[in-house]
Amino acid sequence: MEFKLEVVVVPVRDVDRSLVFYTEQLGFCLDVDYAPNPGFRVVQMTPPGSACSVQIGVGISDAAPGSVRGLYLVVSDIEQARADLVAGGVAVGEIRHKSPVGSWQGGFEPGVHAERLDYASFAEFADPDGNRWTVQEVGFPRS
Numbered sequence: 088m089e090f091k092l093e094v095v096v097v098p099v100r101d102v103d104r105s106l107v108f109y110t111e112q113l114g115f116c117l118d119v120d121y122a123p124n125p126g127f128r129v130v131q132m133t134p135p136g137s138a139c140s141v142q143i144g145v146g147i148s149d150a151a152p153g154s155v156r157g158l159y160l161v162v163s164d165i166e167q168a169r170a171d172l173v174a175g176g177v178a179v180g181e182i183r184h185k186s187p188v189g190s191w192q193g194g195f196e197p198g199v200h201a202e203r204l205d206y207a208s209f210a211e212f213a214d215p216d217g218n219r220w221t222v223q224e225v226g227f228p229r230s
Contacts, residue, residue, distance in 0.1 A: 092139050094131065095158065098150040099143045099216045106130055108215050109141065112175040134160060153217030165208050165224035166199060172212065172222070179212040179222070203227035 099105040109115045115132035118140060122128035127146040134141070137160075162168040165182055172179045184200035185191045185207045200207040208224040 094140050094142050095155075096142045096148045096150070097155050097158070097214070097218050098148045098152045099214070099218070100152040101215070102128060102130060102143055102145060104215055105143050106132075109143070112177050113172070114175065115141065153213075155218040158218065158220045160220060160222050161225045162222055163224070163226045163228065165210060165222060165227075168222055168224075169210050177212050179210050182208055182210045184208045199224070203229070 097105075106117070106120070109132050110117050113134070115134050118131040118133055120128070120130045122145075125145075127144070129142055129144040129147055131140050131142045133139075160168075169179050169182060181197060182199050183195040183197055186194050186196040188200065188204055188207050195209075203224065205225045205227075206223060210222045211219060212222070213219050
């Protein structure tokens with residue numbers, strides 16, 4: 088039996104502001120924006136290349152806006168991804184990497200891991216409400 092993660096709900100205060108952030112600044116694809124009445128609206132967006140979507144809206148979660156942590160966007164080139172996000176107006180933290188990787192005890196060093204090892208390099212940002220996202224490098228092309 089397969090269990091596929093298909094949607095993650097992200098609680099926000101202002102759906103329209105968040106819709107602009109996720110689609111125009113992050114480049115997520117708008118899948119649906121459905122509001123049958125003033126008390127319910129679901130907006131679903133999907134990151135490019137992802138099988139899992141994000142939902143924001145009204146009446147879909149009782150979680151506090153900005154309370155989500157630990158959302159990961161996996162990219163093959165973290166330097167390019169960070170540059171693209173910054174160009175889109177996203178305030179992204181500096182890239183950092185696990186150190187030492189082999190016996191990692193929670194320490195980080197600035198910059199991309201020298202060998203571009205999978206799961207070793209990160210950068211963080213937050214949406215307008217403070218929901219925290221991590222960009223992580225996996226599958227950097229090696230020559």
